[in-house]
Amino acid sequence: MQPPAPADPDTIFARTTALLASGASGEALELLGAARASFPEHAGIAGRYSDALHLAGRLDEAVDAYQVALRLDATSTQSWYGLGCVHLARRQYGAAARALKRAVVRQPDAGLPNHSLAEALYQLGHVDAAIDHFQRASRAGIPGLAEVARSNIACIIPGSSAADNAAVLRARQDWAALEANKIPSSARRRNVRTAKGLKLRIGYLSAFFGERNWMKPVWALINCHDRARFEVHMFSDGGRPSADNGYRDHPDDNIHVIRGVANERVDRIIAGAGIDVLIDLNGYSFQGRLPLLMRRPAPVIVGWFNMFATTGIAAVDWLVGDSAVIPPGEEPYYVERIHRLPSTYLAFEVLYPVPEVAPLPSLTHGAITFGCLGSQYKLTDAVLGAWARILKGAPAAGLFIKNRALEDTSTRADLLDRLARHGVDAARVTLEGHAEHFDFLRAYDRIDIALDTFPYNGGTTTTEALWQGVPVLAFNGDRWAARTSRSLLLAAGLQDWVLPDAESYVQRAIALAADPATPARLATLRGELRDRLRAAPVCDSVGMCRAMEAFYQLAAAGVT
Template identity: 30%
Template sequence: MINSANVGGNIQQDVEAHWANAVSFFENGQIQETIFACQQVLELDSGHFEALLLAGKAARQLGQHRMAENILRAALNLRPDSVEGGRELGATLMSLKQYEQSLECYRQVLKLQPTSAQANLDVATTLFDMCWYKEALQYCGNAVELQPNLLVAHIRMGMIYYRLDDLHRSLECLYLAYKMAPEEPNVLNLMALAKIELGLHDEAVPMLEQVLAHQPGEAFAVAHLLEARNAMQERASVKEVLYNSGMVDEAEKLARDDLARDDSVENHNFLLKCYLASARHSAHDLFLGGREWARMHEQEDALPNPSEFKNKRDPNRRLRVGIVGDYFAGVIGAYTLIPFFKLYDRSRIELFCYNFGPGGEYVRSVVDRYRDISQMSGESFFKLVRDDVIDIMLDINGRIRTPNHFETLLRQPAPIQVNWYNLPCTVGVKAFNYAISDGYCIREGEETDYVEKVFRMPTSTICAWDMGEPPVVPPPPCLENGYVTFGCFADFFKIGEGVLEAWAALLKRVPDARLYLKSNNLRLRGERERVAAFFSARGIAPERLIMEGLSTFKQMKKCYEWMDIALDTFPYSSGSTTINALWQGIPVIAIEGADWRGRSTAAVLAGAQLDEFIARDVGDYVDKACALAADPARLAELRATLGKRMAASPQWDVKSFARNFESRLRMIWQDWLKATATGK
């Protein structure tokens, strides 16, 4: 078509001939020739819109994006309402990473074609590349609604949900795309990636293998197939496998056999781990086990006499406090330790951080003295602590968490060594002479199960959390699903047969309910099958179970959106798992245990004035869960308010915690001075 009415007959024929050549060249993939033919048209008719548009498209295909931009802008000057021109310019600007200008082009096209699925998808794609995922979701949803069979829209929707860490919804979208194109590599790769992030590596493998069957050597599939296969391998010993599966009593039998053959520290530590998680053992058993450990591995007679320490015996001076560990900058440390470090009173405490893990760049700026001991021998670490003249040493790793410097601490490099933070049970060795806990977990009269002298915090919290502002969370899923989803994201060593029996009873009482379990152990297909078989034997169908491995912390928080009610474990209750659930608006049902192991969650609930969710026993636990499941209005109210309630609880008052903790350190120091005064 000729746009200029002033072109003469011969010129018009030449224009038409050159234009025909341009179209033919483009259709045959002769892109450079296309541009040359368009130039010939434009030399004769500068207002030939189609030639400008085709030349711009051809230049973009050659990667000449700046040239394409100039040509397409000229075309749009002639026809500002051209949908095709707007789309081409938008795509060109995307290639130039000029996202805001690209978005402007695509929005203009959308104004011209508001009911176009492609126009909505173009806006969504640009917003996605700008990392505006929630905004992109709206337009991508429009595209799917307008054209339900638009494959690329379902793929994009899956990608958006993935970036929003909503892996379940991502998979829902990708499953729809898979039904349309079951051999599409992008769909298979993205589904596999989401499965890997959910800890379902074995389900990702066949998808990646399918990609490689059609595209051998495809880099994404090769890399993630290797990752998935590595994760599926179980490298643990038999006793560790049993322990991680919650079969703690069976693991304990093997641990005793191993200890009889080899009385190493490692074998003895594993036996004590079994004590921690076993329903057969009590806090007193842990005390006796710790003392037996000390008899076998600690030379208590060789501990230094208090008079050997050169620390200035002033009850009110600034204290030199050390803290040693390897996870200061991990998820839990970042929300508990780092906030405390930022708020402690530097006029009262000089804090020394001895770090043998990552995160030095975060910790260094919030403590008085930072020591990287990751490459340091035990002897060098001992000397460093003595040279720093530490008054009080806090060990956040403990004996069982490895790696650690526990063997060095057994020689008591500091006069006062405090058991705090990781496990509120006794260490069992005299090198640790004090413990800090709270009055809820360690009750009056229970000090007899401690080697350490116990000092209690005034609130039911052993540490305080700072996770920012309470999150905005969606309503409980039961309002949309029509059924309740119970869940537990705890480590599976805490989920023994007694816990599973209680959950089976609960699912029988609430016939439509689902159970959502997420744990590292469930990355293994065999473990998922074992758990499914347990419930199946009790009349619970497999489709009522949702089982996944670990995800990143961000993704895990998003996974809570699929849960209505969280279930605590027993006899070993959860700590950070409970905190995370409550922070996301999920009520937690827990049993108040017979000793500290079963009181962590109850302490958190009591601190937030949520005593209604603390059960007396297993029967009451099931009853409370059933009652809450039958009250969707209450679940909705809790979902909207729990975060704010937690933010107002003692667990979130870092400033008060810091003052109270400093006070306990001062009390410990003064108690030690009194106990070790000359003549005593």
């Protein structure tokens, strides 16, 4: 039989605090539910009841309960923190940031509130502020938290306007050094190729083989491999490669499902398969596998596809890019050797159903609609400032933004508030949230000109815009992440859409919106763009594959 609840509210508060700390949220919730009815004005019990609901996963109820607790005590750091964390779990990033800021104001050096606030700010596009709060969290002295915070900084820093190549290199090397220290030196071997004269065994490592929209360049490469000379292995942390996602199944290919398998075991799997060249397709998008590379499971380790900065990992031998994204002279900002493909490193094919190209919307609406379907975390203050200047200089134009994060009303409110601070009237902006991928692509039916983000460009977003007939306006940025669209546009024969700098980007957008000849030119381009892409290096999957195969052979032989 359950012992009766203590009659003293302070005793209940102390007991349930201990229960929650020990993980007994169910027992705490039972006690607190009764206590709330007996002591409805006790702020401590109200806060602990909110925490118990939160830990039990009853998030909707937790939001209401935290609001009650905060009406009783608006100075409670714990309740503001808890409320922010619930909003964060529900992907309500604007609401999360507001609540977590209240917690941090009360305890500026508190580690967990700063870390959660950083997460919310990053998802909203406040990247520089997010890094500042991750740094504060790292200094809080909480075991393990500094490591997680540094990991997050290393992941997101290429998208920080305040960072440069040197800062990116430093942050990633710092994180990599921490991770490398966890791996016994005996596990960091350098395998040597032993199967001389046989097919070269190449292995692709990815958590995203099942994501058809992401993998267009990957399948363009893998489908074209010469199986008479190469034995292809895929190590998958996600969905299996399939025809639905663009993979042309080959009977000689080897697919290894490694989801949930520890790095130590995967190391043995890859080494046991005799892989000569291991190509990591994840980069920091699946950070948990990067320490695997530090174990050197193959003689040669290459980073390609989802790379847009150094990994900071000395065990990675090569990064594959091109001269548009890594110009000569930037090698000192990479711990890896750089191999440049002759054209874009992201040549792609669209191997699944997509909408037909729609008529140009400005022919109907009479004014240019600029748009962006990039992730919300790419919409930095610098991006919004540039777009605001474009709208100011093109008073008839509209702006359309669509991404998953904008499902949430508080995130939409945050974005509109940021634009308003730049002088943009909300009436000129259309915001939309997530859609199934086919319908998501239909959003390009409503866009005349896509605006690239910076310093974190589109990659998939740029290829999809072009394929739907929408040219992308971009410029030559100051780092790889800020030049990805440049690589694609140059290889597509769209040099005129790549400007020298951010100022030129703004002025070109204004000029296009003001020119009465723009709609006719855009309509012509829209109608012929797919055919132009198919004939251009940007869709030359065979050429990219042959260049990569030649590189793999030379890298395996150690003669590059």
